[in-house]
Amino acid sequence: MKIAVCVKRVPDSEARIKIGADGKGIDESGIKFILNPYDEYAVEQALKLKEAAGDGEVVVVSLGTAAVQETIRAALAMGVDRGILLETDAQPLDPLGAAQALAAELRDGGFDLILCGKVAIDDYAHATGTMVAELLGIPSVSAITHLQLADGQGTAEREIEGGVEVVEFTLPAVLTAEKGLNEPRYPALKGIMMAKKKPLDVKPVELDPGGIEVLDLVLPPARQEGRIVGEGADAVPALVEALQSEAKVL
Amino acid sequence: MAARVIIPAETQPALPVEQLIRSEPPQDETIEMDAVFVGGGPAGLAGAIELSLLVRRDNEAGDGIGDVEIGVLEKAATLGEHSLSGALVNPRAFRALFPDLDDSDFPFRSPVAKDSVYILSQRRAHRIPVPPTMHNKGNFVASICEIVRWLGEQAEALGVNVFAGFPAASLLAQGNRVIGVRTEPTGLGRDGEPQANYMPAADIVAKVTALAEGTRGSLAQAYYQWQNIGSVDPQTFALGVKELWETKTPLDRVVHTMGWPLPRDAFGGSWMYPMEANLLSFGLVVGLDYHDATLDVHELLQRLKLHPLFRRFLEGGELVEWGAKTIPEGGYHALPERRHGDGIVILGDAAGFVDVPSLKGIHYAMQSGILAAQAIYRALKAGDTSASQLAEYDRLVNESYIVGDLHRTRNIRPAFKSGFYIGGLKAGLMSLTGGRFPGRRIPMDADAAAPKRVGSSTPFSADGKLTISKLDAVFKSGNATRDDIPTHLIAKHGIDRETADMYAHLCPAGVYEWADGELRINAPNCVDCKATDVLGPRWTPREGGSGPTYQKM
Incomplete structure (x- = not known):
């Protein structure tokens, strides 16, 4: 089973956010960045699936500046096999541009499953994962809290207002992870040492400028x-x- | 009850040496390293960097020993998050470690422009000439969090394995030889039962273990005790509480004060440093040999903010971060008689390399790391990491400016034992005579042996803006330790109310309280300052990533 996980580097939820001098972004100085917590659930789920299958490969793909390598290493330390950084000059703002770049990378990768976090805790767009599915023309189930796979078919549960929705789908598919899907593991010492030696491909990409322009950012x-x-x-x-x-x- | 005194030592539990030093064989699966540095602060990281540079230099010259695995264990989730200092940094050790870099390449905020020292009364500030040991020309204002993160980047770029979030729980021993460390497990429930994300302890077996745990290091303490390593005087400590403020009024100098709000029989002082035009580092340090059981450093710092000297800078500003840490203050006479053994060296604050009169420790810590790396490299090259080889480290330290500086100021801190004014006079004479006055050593007791008078204190209520409560303070330390973590603080049973109150005042993070007729310990609040480890309940390592998350302290 070959699984891709899309991850994003985001400011720590505990970080004290200040607006940058241009009034259109945050001041990144002194801010700690982390692997987006919802993407952590996606990574954990991919690792669990691979372990249950007994073989396969888990690949993380991320998009952004060179600093994102650190985030990818964090996923590699958890047990992911290799990483791909689609390198850009700046963190993309438009989810569509990000989804296009990710879809282009994933299209011919032969992945059985693509996992994402349901949302990144920086811009809260809830968009990228489902857009990737649409661009690839494959099924998508968002915000899942339970997952079962067998024979090219999957069943996922989503928590909805007042109940649980059960969705069946065929693979390959894009699933986005909700809190409660699992309890992400801590990286082990061995994992951190091995992460340094795992392959991390850096591929420069040009993003479509997209249709979003930030006019003003306020607290x-x-x-x-x-x-x-x-x-x-x-x-x-x-x-x-x-x-x-x-x-x-x- | 009239004039009761508490001798803190009488209610202090013994150090759990059997838990901190394990003589059983390592677990089946171990990680092998050539050298492991315990503690990712200035000492441990400088050591790891120097060792990798030495390895690289000889390998490139064709005279090397090949690849060397170097590890740094750090209990904070990210480097720097447990590091706290003033800080005014002497750049000397940076220049030694990075001879090709310029001062402007180092992670400093700004050069010190001017020094001012004041003696305070409640309303006034009397400016005095700057004591000779306190001139800071040529030094830099810096954040130790930023220094440590920068050193970590340099270390990782050189191939050092930096393991953040992994506290060393015990030394692994074989006979008298230290063969490595065991990490603290992660993911235990309140009663020590493994939870879903449990990660067991890992054993790291290393040819040399370098303890750079910082102030009041548990493994270093256990090692000194286990090996009966004494010192002329016991190590003594002070507690510093620090706040970072965004302000509107810029400060053009570094400020130190003595006097109010400290009682006359307590030793300590405050500082205020400009980190940038609108960012101030502000704090208060008090020696733990204080005599009043209700003395409360956090509260004194809050009162200090009401003084006009500070108020005019802080009022209308915003408190950004809060933190606390102890400082080893014993100086020369409190240095352990050896800081090495079979398979082990001890660096930085864990060895007591702090000079109180000049308020400096960071460059001594880094220099001790550099010298340790030189001794470790020689030992690795010789294929012998026994005590006789590693004795080279102590020899290098003794010949260096670390011990030289501490020797020159050896009696200044002890002079203040007899009170602030006599102490000030004696200290002046000592500085003038290069440390020769008074021609003899002033003996010091351990802090826990100093009696504390039980009395009543004037309650202080914080306004939530300029002054803050301990609970708000813990929040501002970034401490988000989960509530169901097993307790890591060991107190004696049956602690009485007065002693519990002393702990409550001593601990700046509101960990201790008297509730329902007994001592209650709110362990997740702990910010690892180690103050009660000096005078009361023992601190032991807990799950990695617990405690504060300092960013610019």
Whole structure:
């Protein structure tokens, strides 16, 4: 079984984000970057499938600047066999451009399965994985929390409002991973040592400029401070009043 | 109860040496290295870099020993996240390690433009002449997190295996010889049971293990105890609490203060350094031989911010990061009588290479790494990493400026044992006489032996803007340790209320509290400062990546 996993380098969810001087991107200085957590579920699932099958290959593909090599190494340390970096001058903004570049790389790769995270925690577009499927003309199931494969067929579960949706599909397919699919492993010492020696192909790509232009990037407004209206039962009328007239939630 | 005193040593558990030094054979599957550095700080990384450079130089000259596997273990998830310092850096060791680079290539923020030293009272700041040991001309303001990340990049580019997120849990021993380390497992539940993502401990077998754990290193302590390695005086420590502030008012100099808000019988002082036009490093250090059981360094730092000298810079600014760490302050007389043994060398803060009067440690740590690498390389080349070969390391350190500098200031910190003003006078005379005054050693006790008066303290309430509570502080340290991790702090049973209160004041991260008639330990809050390891509950290694995630400290 040959599996590709598309991964992205994103700022750590704990990072304190500042807007850059141009007002159109973030100031990357002093920011820690990580492997997108949803892509980690995708990597873990690929490794589990390969282990269950007893053979096969797991390849990670990523897109971006040379700094992304570090992110690919993190996946290699988890156990992925090799990495491909589609190198660009800057991190692409348009999911379509990214999806086109990924699809072009994956098209003739002979992959049985392509896994992605359901969303990257930087731009929250939820777009790239399903776009890759569309461009390749193969089935796609998004935000899966459970997966079973047998004989070129797959069954995936998606958590939907108030229930679980079960989707059957044929391989090859693109699946995007939701939290709960698995518990990603920590890289082991041996894995980190071996990761340094695993192949990582760097291929420069030209991205379609795409249809998205960032005009302005702003931080969300600071949340208003809470207020203690009083203590005990005596405070209830004041609380109800505040909820009705100020917060307007009652 | 009138005037009770606490002797912290009486309620301190013994160091769990049997857990920290394992004499059983390594596990079946091991990782083999030539040299493993425990701790990815300035000492360990400088050592790994110098060792790879020496290997490369001789291999290229055709006189080498071939490939050498060098590993660096670091307990933080990413290099630098557990590193905290002022920091004013003497660039000397950088120049020695990278002779082809220029000062502007190093990860410094800016050269020190001017020094100012003040003695504070609650409302005033009295500027005094800069003591001779505290001139910082030629030094640089820097973030040790940035230094460490930069050194890590250099090391990785040279082929060093940097294992971040892997704390060394124990030394592996065979007779008196150290043969490597065992890492701490990951993914254990509250009661130590493996969870879904459990990763067992790994054994690294190495010809040389270099302990560069930093301040109050557990393995170094265990090794000294196991091998009965003494020192003239016991090692003593101070606790530093640091904050990073984005401000609107630029500062044009480095500032140090003494006096208020410290009680007169405590030793310490504060600093404020400009990292960039609108970024200030600010903190307070207090010796752990203080005498008042309610002394609380975090709280004193909060009070200090209300002083006009600091307030005018900080007010209206934003607190970006918070952190805490102990500093080995014992100096020359507290140096372990040997810092090497069969298969082992001990570097940096773990060996006590800090000069308190000049407030410097980073270049000594790096230089000790460089000298260790030279000794290790010679030993590897000779095919003999026994104590007699590695004694070369101690010889190099003793002849270097590390021990030279510490010898010159050997009695300054002990002089302050008798209080701030007499101490200041004695220290002045010592500096003038190049360390010869008073012609004898002033003996020091271990911090835990210094009695602490039980008393009442004035409660301090933080405003949440200029001053912050310990809980907010832990949040600002970036600590996101999971709640269900097994506890790594060992306290004695039946701790009484007054002792529990002393721990609560001592710990800057709000780990300890008196609740429901007993000592409660909120271990995930711990930021690995090691303060209570000096005076109370013991710190032991825990899952990699736990604790703070400092970015620019």
